[in-house]
Amino acid sequence: MVIARYPPPWFSVAPMMEWTDNHYRTMARLISKHAWLYTEMIAAETIVYQKGNLDRFLAFSPEQHPIVLQIGGNNLENIAKATQLANPYGYDEINFNCGCPSPKVAGHGCFGVRLMLDPKFVAEAMSVIAANTDVPVSVKCRIGVEDHDSYNELCDFIYKVSSQSPTKHFIIHSRKALLNGISPAENRTIPPLKYEYYYALVRDFPHLRFTINGGINTVDEVNAAIKEGAHGVMVGRSAYHNPWNLLGHVDSAIYGEPPSNLTRRQVLEKYQVYGDSVLGKYGQRPNVREVIRPLLGLFHAEPGNSRWKRKADAAFMHCTTIKSFFEETLFTIPDCVLDSPVAEAPSGCTDMFTKSKNLLPQQYRVREEELLYADF
Structure with a gap:
């Protein structure tokens, strides 16, 4: 339904706490008509407990389509209620956060990236979300958590969630998360990028859709990732800190629209x-x-x-x-x-994905014990 209404999510702006708010999304949409926009992560509890004040958290202008609501949480009842309360606002997709490494979320809140250690719950949460909405659902996650960072463990997570729920789209931040002793900012730089894990997922789960995220900063790099087989690319801080030179090229360089001459x-x-x-x-x-x-x-x-x-x-x-x-x-x-339109797009590193595809891990094989949990 969404694909029929809007161009595919080849390019999306990442959900960023305290950044991708209504003000940012309004500006972003003025620059790019086709970039997919994500809300900040909104806790399911916030939506439920602010039932009488929902516009402040969920309202957006029609111009912001296509737009995805990202929610977080670890209580199935609240996740269901939050989804129901969000439905009248008309989001184009609902995304579940399994990637945030913030101590407030992954620590005391026990959701965000920590949920990657509990794929059974994630599958239940995704089933609850899907049962309470008519729009597509997706998961945003990392490639691993702490020492649970092997390719097979990532595949086990993807397999369990996708086989036990209607989830067919995963946004993969290509770094693992470290929860002890480093900040969320350090979690964006210290764990190494492993794009080879992403491309191996594309290879091993051909029936699923994967969006790549992490360390991608220019339109050149977005197109390079797509050229190597990425289904879609999500960009975070570069789209916030340098919106004109990034978002200003999305419609023409990625979606093939004529230059807009916008100033x-x-x-x-x-x-x-x-x-x-x-x-x-x-x-x-x-x-x-x-x-x-x-x-x-x-x-x-x-x-x-x-x-x-x-x-x-x-x-x-x-x-x-x-x-x-x-x-x-x-x-x-x-x-x-x-008064000048967007200039030539900044160049970027375009061979990093080719190199990563030469490092693909061994093909994933579903273990017999995993098959027992599958819900076909």
Whole structure:
């Protein structure tokens, strides 16, 4: 149903806590019409306990389609209720978080990436989600957790979840997670990337769909991954910190659309209308700083960028509208930057996936004990 309405998810922006909020997604959609957007992870308990205030957490504009809701949790009853409460908002897919290594989530909360150690529960959760929605469901996970990082263990997880639930789409962050002693930021850099695990999954589970995630920063790298057989590519922080030079090329370089000739000034004019319409919608929130935050990477590496950010810091102290904020700060950015369409896409490393495909682990074979748990 989703594929018929929208282009395939060849490119998606990763769910990022406190980053991929409604403000960021509004800006992202102004730049790219086809990128698939994900919400921040929203705990099932938050949705259930905020039943009378759901718009604040779940509402989005129709322009944000295609959009995926990511939920997290470890209580099947709350997961079911959260799915039911989210249905009226019309998300295009519901994704379950099995990849977040934050101590708040994987530690005390006992969900996120820690759930990879309990594939039976994940399968139950996915069955519950699927039973309470009409849209596709998916899982976002890592390639392993702590010492449970062999390719066979990853395959066991994929096999159990996919055979015991309707899950047919997995987003694979190609690093394992370390839960003891390192931060979420370090979990994005210290464990080595193993793209060979991802491509081996594509080989060994031809009936499933896999999206690759982790360490991919440019459109060149996205296309290189797809050329080597990736079903889709998810990009995180590069899409946030440098949205113009990444998202600005998605529609043309990945989806084959003609160049749009869109300019930053046009994006800002439309974003101003949105921003001023939402300020103070929930009492004191959102404020000018929160609405402007996704724009802070819009002039990445451009003349005037540093001065603009300094002016922004001062303007946050007293500006009460997005219009007044722009009037006080945008003069620092040259007209040639504001009025130029997207330039040539930054180049990236394009051979890393070819090299990884030369390192594929041995083909996965389902063990007899795993077959006993399969639900065909």
